[in-house]
Amino acid sequence: MASFNVHLYSGFICGAGFSTLGISVYHLNPFQGASVFIMATTGALLPDVDSDTGKPLHLMFQLISIMIPSLLLPKVIPLGDNSPEWIISYFTLSYLFLFYGVGTLIKRLTVHRGIFHSIPFSILSAELVYLLFVQSSQKLALIAASAMFSGCILHLLLDEANSFYFKHHLMPSLKRSKGTALKLKSDSIVLTVCIYCLILYVATVIFHLYPIVF
Ligand SMILES: [Zn+2]
Numbered sequence: 001m002a003s004f005n006v007h008l009y010s011g012f013i014c015g016a017g018f019s020t021l022g023i024s025v026y027h028l029n030p031f032q033g034a035s036v037f038i039m040a041t042t043g044a045l046l047p048d049v050d051s052d053t054g055k056p057l058h059l060m061f062q063l064i065s066i067m068i069p070s071l072l073l074p075k076v077i078p079l080g081d082n083s084p085e086w087i088i089s090y091f092t093l094s095y096l097f098l099f100y101g102v103g104t105l106i107k108r109l110t111v112h113r114g115i116f117h118s119i120p121f122s123i124l125s126a127e128l129v130y131l132l133f134v135q136s137s138q139k140l141a142l143i144a145a146s147a148m149f150s151g152c153i154l155h156l157l158l159d160e161a162n163s164f165y166f167k168h169h170l171m172p173s174l175k176r177s178k179g180t181a182l183k184l185k186s187d188s189i190v191l192t193v194c195i196y197c198l199i200l201y202v203a204t205v206i207f208h209l210y211p212i213v214f
Contacts, residue, residue, distance in 0.1 A: 010044050
């Protein structure tokens with residue numbers, strides 16, 4: 001696989017492109033531009049969530065464990081009393097649950113270059129980002145979802161590009177990892193069926209609740 005820094009910097013470039021386009025052409029405000037930038041960068045790192053060790057996984061889970069409770073805050077505030085003690089407890093418990101609970105589970109259940117390194121996972125991530133942002137505006141949701149999808153695909157392309165090497169510094173050769181990143185299915189039929197069902201389900205929710213209007 002390509003190195004963590006390569007994925008991170010490619011995410012920065014992709015994010016800068018999308019947020020510049022969003023701000024200059026589609027008149028996003030600076031906060032919306034920053035969100036688009038973060039989505040592209042997250043997408044560029046996200047597939048390595050199935051790598052069992054090192055910085056990528058740690059950073060990704062830290063990001064996810066902060067991002068998800070923050071995004072869900074408006075939905076859960078009516079369930080609490082909006083006091084400082086309630087918000088501190090909510091963020092601390094959510095962080096611990098996602099970082100140590102869900103994170104450990106994903107580490108145990110996934111194999112590197114499994115379904116997270118695939119085109120359907122990139123589509124599903126983009127759909128979820130669309131759902132997250134559509135309540136702000138459809139324009140922002142479309143740009144943020146495109147940024148997430150592009151970030152993920154960029155990651156897969158860089159991993160595939162890294163499958164080439166020069167044997168004895170001369171002969172172009174392929175590593176065994178060739179074809180394990182940019183793929184349409186996992187080795188597990190059950191996982192493949194599950195992810196395509198999830199894509200269809202989320203697409204149905206989107207078209208039912210928030211039909212895309214051009
Ligand atoms: Zn990777």
